[in-house]
Amino acid sequence: MKFLYSDDPIIACSTCTHAHAAMGVIRISGFKSLAQFAPFFEKDLTGPIEPRRVYYTKLVLQGQTIDDICLTYFQGPKSYNGENILELSVHGNTLNIERILELFVAHGGCRLANPGEFTYRALKNKKLTLSQVEGLDLFLNANTGYALDQGLSLLSGNLQEVYQELYDLFLKHKSSLELSIDFAEDIGEEAAHKYYTDSLEEFARKFQALVKRVRPMEHNLIQPEIVLAGLPNSGKSSLFNYLLSEERAIVSSIAGTTRDYLAETMVIEGVKYKLIDTAGIRESEDVIESEGIKRTKKKLKDSFFSILLVNPFEIIEGFDELVNNDFDLVLFTHEDLPGFQAARDAVVKMHPKLGPMGAIDLKSLPVTWEATLHALVNEKYLNTIDGKPILLDRHKQLILQTNQVLTNYQQVSRSETDVAILSQELNALGHCISELIGIVSPDQILNSIFSNFCIGK
Numbered sequence: 001m002k003f004l005y006s007d008d009p010i011i012a013c014s015t016c017t018h019a020h021a022a023m024g025v026i027r028i029s030g031f032k033s034l035a036q037f038a039p040f041f042e043k044d045l046t047g048p049i050e051p052r053r054v055y056y057t058k059l060v061l062q063g064q065t066i067d068d069i070c071l072t073y074f075q076g077p078k079s080y081n082g083e084n085i086l087e088l089s090v091h092g093n094t095l096n097i098e099r100i101l102e103l104f105v106a107h108g109g110c111r112l113a114n115p116g117e118f119t120y121r122a123l124k125n126k127k128l129t130l131s132q133v134e135g136l137d138l139f140l141n142a143n144t145g146y147a148l149d150q151g152l153s154l155l156s157g158n159l160q161e162v163y164q165e166l167y168d169l170f171l172k173h174k175s176s177l178e179l180s181i182d183f184a185e186d187i188g189e190e191a192a193h194k195y196y197t198d199s200l201e202e203f204a205r206k207f208q209a210l211v212k213r214v215r216p217m218e219h220n221l222i223q224p225e226i227v228l229a230g231l232p233n234s235g236k237s238s239l240f241n242y243l244l245s246e247e248r249a250i251v252s253s254i255a256g257t258t259r260d261y262l263a264e265t266m267v268i269e270g271v272k273y274k275l276i277d278t279a280g281i282r283e284s285e286d287v288i289e290s291e292g293i294k295r296t297k298k299k300l301k302d303s304f305f306s307i308l309l310v311n312p313f314e315i316i317e318g319f320d321e322l323v324n325n326d327f328d329l330v331l332f333t334h335e336d337l338p339g340f341q342a343a344r345d346a347v348v349k350m351h352p353k354l355g356p357m358g359a360i361d362l363k364s365l366p367v368t369w370e371a372t373l374h375a376l377v378n379e380k381y382l383n384t385i386d387g388k389p390i391l392l393d394r395h396k397q398l399i400l401q402t403n404q405v406l407t408n409y410q411q412v413s414r415s416e417t418d419v420a421i422l423s424q425e426l427n428a429l430g431h432c433i434s435e436l437i438g439i440v441s442p443d444q445i446l447n448s449i450f451s452n453f454c455i456g457k
């Protein structure tokens, strides 16, 4: 990452720079003394300036007023990223903002900040932990209310608390190994061994609680996917269009109309979901349709919430296999056709698990259908996260990786008595944990996190 080792004063507009707005906020970070900007303000910056107080003044260049602004000084380390920060609230015309940025670059010794650079400095100065930075990333890029809540939860350090406890237990175990090297004679070998095994067990127990949380979180909880699946002609595309209130997917009585999945954002009560219409599942000789069906099966496996649509008049081969999947909701379609009840009963007789879900006729869907669906999805979501912060992919992978190293270490600790070997294995575990917690952050991880940030954050 370009800016990893640089601490020059940086400047950026932290509000929108693509459209005119009433106001824009420009931030300058990492300068030594406010006095260096004295020539640009009517207010005397060489005199006493109270930190975190707003001053109304004029921005000037060579005697000419550029803008009427408000300035606030945040003196490091009591600032967002620990550095001295000057925040300017200026008029939000994009040309005005550009002109002010240029002024400080050309005459004020600043350079334009890279995306996320302010926050990177907060990480470097230990104002934020890595998981808090990830929370901020999630928060700022959130497309759903879920993501906003989760970003905020991470940002406020909830996950970090869990990690910190884990890290403390790891250090305790590490010290138990050191104790058995250096002081075994003083405290007795048996007592040293007990301390060693007890502390390992305590750490492993805490860690397993984290591993347990990874399992149910294999779905994307940041933008939950709702998938519509079923045999051809079961009415998936009809429901898809209905929920989107537009003729987005082609609907026809020809089986196999939808050949690849379609995804659209659906907003219910302010929350964005990804609604997915899929290809009807059947045996097909057609290469493209087969590929579409393969993708459908994958979507079905990966989706957060799955709905099976059943047209009881068109049950074909492959239905048994389809029904074996787990669905969150089953909808019977074609209820308006004569003989529906008998046809439905016959299907339920063959597949009793479909019975309790009831039948819903698309044409008579209640006005509150979306709200019902939302409530069901929301309920599942809340049960899944169980009030705990979501684990992002990086964390999930590292937790599973660390679990393997821990299992290996536990095995070695049972059979090995050579403290040097144990120490080496423990170091490997320590490295994994440090990475999880963010004490050690390889450049590629920082790169991938900060590449999502906008300029000015």
Ligand SMILES: Nc1nc2c(ncn2[C@@H]2O[C@H](COP(=O)(O)OP(=O)(O)OP(=O)(O)O)[C@@H](O)[C@H]2O)c(=O)[nH]1
Pocket (backbone or CB within 6 Å): 230, 231, 232, 233, 234, 235, 236, 237, 238, 239, 250, 251, 252, 253, 254, 255, 256, 257, 258, 259, 278, 279, 280, 281, 333, 334, 335, 336, 337, 361, 362, 363
């Ligand atoms: N009478 C009646 N017709 C329906 C109902 N739902 C869908 N249809 C019709 O059934 C046919 C198939 O509907 P689609 O929505 O295209 O079915 P699909 O599941 O997307 O089918 P594929 O894309 O081939 O997998 C169309 O002619 C729809 O108009 C329903 O509840 N009642």
Ligand SMILES: [Mg+2]
Pocket (backbone or CB within 6 Å): 236, 237, 238, 249, 250, 251, 257, 258, 277, 278, 280
């Ligand atoms: Mg379709």
